[in-house]
């Protein structure tokens with residue numbers, strides 16, 4: 001109902017990217033604590049780069065793993 005609560009849900013993407021002003025960042029964090037929708041959204045958003053990292057690590061691990069496997073045979 002307050003005018004400052006304009007589309008605060010939409011700030012979740014900006015928050016995940018870390019492009020919010022300090023003021024907006026803090027305001028969103030406070031909103032996040034009481035908004036399960038944004039918590040779920042943030043989790044999905046933050047899982048994307050995490051997923052990429054996991055894939056990369058898995059790839060390089062399996063590459064070296066394959067090399068070791070071949071060398072040991």
Ligand SMILES: [Zn+2]
Pocket residue numbers: 008009031035037038
């Ligand atoms: Zn929200």
